[in-house]
Amino acid sequence: xxxxxxxxxxxxxxxxxxxxxxxxxxxxxxxxxxxxxxxxxxxxxxxxxxxxxxxxxxxxxxxxxx
Amino acid sequence: xxxxxxxxxxxxxxxxxxxxxxxxxxxxxxxxxxxxxxxxxxxxxxxxxxxxxxxxxxxxxxxxxx
DNA sequence: ACATTATGTAAAGATAGTTTTATATTTTTG
DNA sequence: CAAAAATATAAAACTATCTTTACATAATGT
Numbered sequence: 001x002x003x004x005x006x007x008x009x010x011x012x013x014x015x016x017x018x019x020x021x022x023x024x025x026x027x028x029x030x031x032x033x034x035x036x037x038x039x040x041x042x043x044x045x046x047x048x049x050x051x052x053x054x055x056x057x058x059x060x061x062x063x064x065x066x
Numbered sequence: 067x068x069x070x071x072x073x074x075x076x077x078x079x080x081x082x083x084x085x086x087x088x089x090x091x092x093x094x095x096x097x098x099x100x101x102x103x104x105x106x107x108x109x110x111x112x113x114x115x116x117x118x119x120x121x122x123x124x125x126x127x128x129x130x131x132x
Numbered sequence: 133a134c135a136t137t138a139t140g141t142a143a144a145g146a147t148a149g150t151t152t153t154a155t156a157t158t159t160t161t162g
Numbered sequence: 163c164a165a166a167a168a169t170a171t172a173a174a175a176c177t178a179t180c181t182t183t184a185c186a187t188a189a190t191g192t
Contacts (some may be wrong), residue, residue, distance in 0.1 A: 001108065015138060026181055031140065038179055041148080042067065042105045046128035056122045062112035082170060092151055097170065104149055107178080137190070148179070157168065 002061040067105045068127040
């Protein structure tokens with residue numbers, strides 16, 4: 001699962017810790033998601049979408065076929 | 067997390083088993099998601115959105131505050 | 133160059149999503 | 163009404179997400 005979190009952070013000059021804070025998850029969770037270690041839960045994806053005023057599809061890109 | 071899976075199935079006259087099959091998960095997973103027992107993973111939400119040609123937000127509705 | 137801040141990584145443990153198998157209940161159909 | 167199909171539910175096991183703690187490396191600012 002690709003995502004634009006790093007870019008969205010950069011546009012706002014936010015650190016991973018800032019974003020983690022805004023989404024109320026740990027910094028490591030943000031780092032792991034940005035690095036593609038695992039996918040965010042659906043509720044977390046919704047929270048991120050709300051935070052950035054974007055659709056989930058505008059932040060996360062699914063790479064699985066079908 | 068509310069969702070419109072039951073309605074979307076009904077519109078197509080699909081059973082839970084049919085949908086499970088289309089999404090390649092078990093029938094119990096569909097049932098549990100429809101009944102709100104747990105949230106689908108983000109990849110599964112993407113799969114459902116692709117299947118129905120809808121945005122994730124048009125199928126699932128997050129209820130958490132913030 | 134040094135100090136500070138940000139990012140990457142890892143292990144252990146908790147919680148949530150998913151499968152499999154099995155059974156019970158409800159709905160649909162003949 | 164009886165049979166069949168669909169839905170609900172449950173337990174055990176497995177995998178994935180997420181937290182906490184801790185440390186290492188990279189980037190930034192003075």
